[in-house]
Amino acid sequence: MPVLPKKKVGLISCSGEEFPEGTLARMATLRVLEHVRPNETVTLCLPLFLAGNDKERAFGRFYPTIAIDGCDKRCAARATEKYSAPPTDSIVIPEFLATHGLNAPHSCRRLDADGERAADALAQEIAARVDRILGLTHEESPDAVATEGQDSIVASCSCGSGIPVMRLKIAGKLTEVVGLPVLMEQWRDGNKPTDELFDAVKIYNAVPREMEEAYRTAVLNAYADYLK
């Protein structure tokens, strides 16, 4: 039976090729993905929001996201909002460094000693925000203890593993419903009660209260069509 991916926190880093802070954003994000919170985080290559398709653009609607930006142009935060959904949280590195009294790295290509210190501190900050979003204390976070002494996980992009979406006309407007194709398949194969399908849809989609009835009708009509 198909299953929806586990709810994790999506980390979206700017690529920042022109600035050392861009490399810092990338390396700190990778540390979280591979070492600090590997089981609680996922990522998506930022330029895929433009180069990818609906499944990539659903990323920020399915996962709560943290945008990590190397400069105040905030490409990661703004592009995530533009193509997918507003990020749940965001970090702008110059502000982070100033707040913590840290120096920026001096090279775009490699992290120097200042960059290593900043990357470690930034990775811990991202991890703390991941825990906050998931409602975990540090001790409760499986990765806080499990990764110690273990082989690390290799970070990989969530492209292609994409979040399935279906477009429905809701109150006259074409609207993407995240996860609906997989949910309908699960409901049909598991012979689950139809009236519970919409409750599952609401887990993966922010349904405005005033739109709830319109959403419910559209989802149930789509499911009825699916079963035909």
Place this chain on the structure above:
Amino acid sequence: MSDDQRVMILPCSGIGKAYGSVGREAMYRVLEDLRPNETQTVCLSLLTLGDEQAMARVRNARVITIDGCPFKCAQVNVEHAGGRNAAVFRVFDVYRAHKELKVHSVSELGENGERMAQILAEEIAAKVDELLQTPEASTPASVVVNEIETCAEAPLVEES
């Protein structure tokens, strides 16, 4: 050399792809070691966001893109910005020619990944030279052959 004359090298920098890291490293090798006076780069994220200044820079330059996966983010983002890809490189093609080279991971290329980046950087540097010797108007876009369609077809990285 003015910025407009410098060849722009744009890697995808794919954070979730080891080949994205190879492309990024190859770009820095060209920019810092091999052709520091003839090349430039711009943050790809700015193109994704639609930053006007970055898009104008791309439109005014001859651009070489480096992509780490079949989504071709660098190439597509340049085209979307109205730029011309004077040449298109794919890290996978380096692997195809050097199958003994398997990258360690996204964050740590390892010895083989570093070698792969150097090979790619040297190919790009040669392309930069070729472009700078060619009148701009007659520069043809490179043709990519043997397109792979999905990430699943890309080879696995080195076992860790």
